[in-house]
Amino acid sequence: MRPARLILTVLILGLAGAGLALAAGLVRLPDRWNPFAPPVIADAPNLLTDWKIARLKDAPDQCLTVLETGSLAFTPVPDRQTAESCGFRNAVRVGGAEDLRFSSGFTASCPLMVAWSIFERHILQPAARRHFASPVARVEHLGTYACRPVRGGSTPSQHATANAIDIAGLVLADGTRITLARDWSGDDARKRAFLRELRDGACEVFRGVLGPDYNAAHRDHFHLDMGRWSICR
Structure with a gap:
């Protein structure tokens, strides 16, 4: 040999x-x-975080137990298949959190929401307080579940299984509004730095992170998913 x-x-x-x-x-x-x-929401992200979260895909009871330790208000939903490659299992209906509201309720995979809970606690809120001395009070999103392929292809999108969320903007407790469309390349240096810190931090938790630097289709939002492949753009 x-x-x-x-x-x-x-x-x-x-x-x-x-x-x-x-x-x-x-x-x-x-x-x-x-x-x-299993992952612990109170623990800061490390090299094993996305691996631990991904393992929850096939452990729905354990995933719900982990999610219950966070601040999200959620309700488990029955598994549902809407088409050959569309539907969701191990999913929850999310309405908001203790000190955080979403622009509308949505259904998402439980592992995705565990990832969000870790991101919100260790990256989103600390960055908001550091840059603006005010926490995020509202998240403006473009949805989670959509039975469709990846743009320009035939491969099912992570949205087809409610395993992705698109974040378009944030509103701080002091009323400051920050959007990807206006502020990623806007005149406010603090907002630009804040959004880039969120993108970089999200890559420590989620498997897939796409934003304005990826392509024109993502110029106005962050795509965050817990799919099989890792990408940070």
């Missing part, structure tokens, strides 16, 4: 052995660094 292949084989076997030891409880790590432990 070639040396390079031997080294690769040893590494793979070592990682597999470590994973089995973790899963069997033979090795103990802090939960936030244990890939098999």
Whole structure:
């Protein structure tokens, strides 16, 4: 066996052995660094956050338990298939949060809302207070569920399974309104910096983050999803 292949084989076997030891409880790590432990909304994001959230896709009861520790007001909804590649399972109906309102209620996958809860707590609100000394009170969104393919293609969008949310703007508690369409490239340096900090921070939590720098179709919103592939644009 070639040396390079031997080294690769040893590494793979070592990682597999470590994973089995973790899963069997033979090795103990802090939960936030244990890939098999569920995510905790109170914990700041780390390299394992999106992996932990993604694992909730097939664990609906565990996902709801995690989501209940956050501030969102939600109601579980029955699984529903509306077309061959459309519908939702492990989803919730969201109305708002303790100190945060959405422009309208919506249905979204539970893992997506766990990701949102972590993002809102550790990235969105701290950034708003840092840049404007005022928290976000209202989120203006363009929706979550839509039975359609990715623009310009035939692959189902993450919206087709309510696994994505499009954020168009934010209103702070002091009345300041910030929108992607006006402020991403606008004259207010604070708003520009704030929006870019949100984009960069979202990439630490969500699997897919697309904004004005991606293409013209996203010039007026952030697309945030918990799909299979990672992209940060």
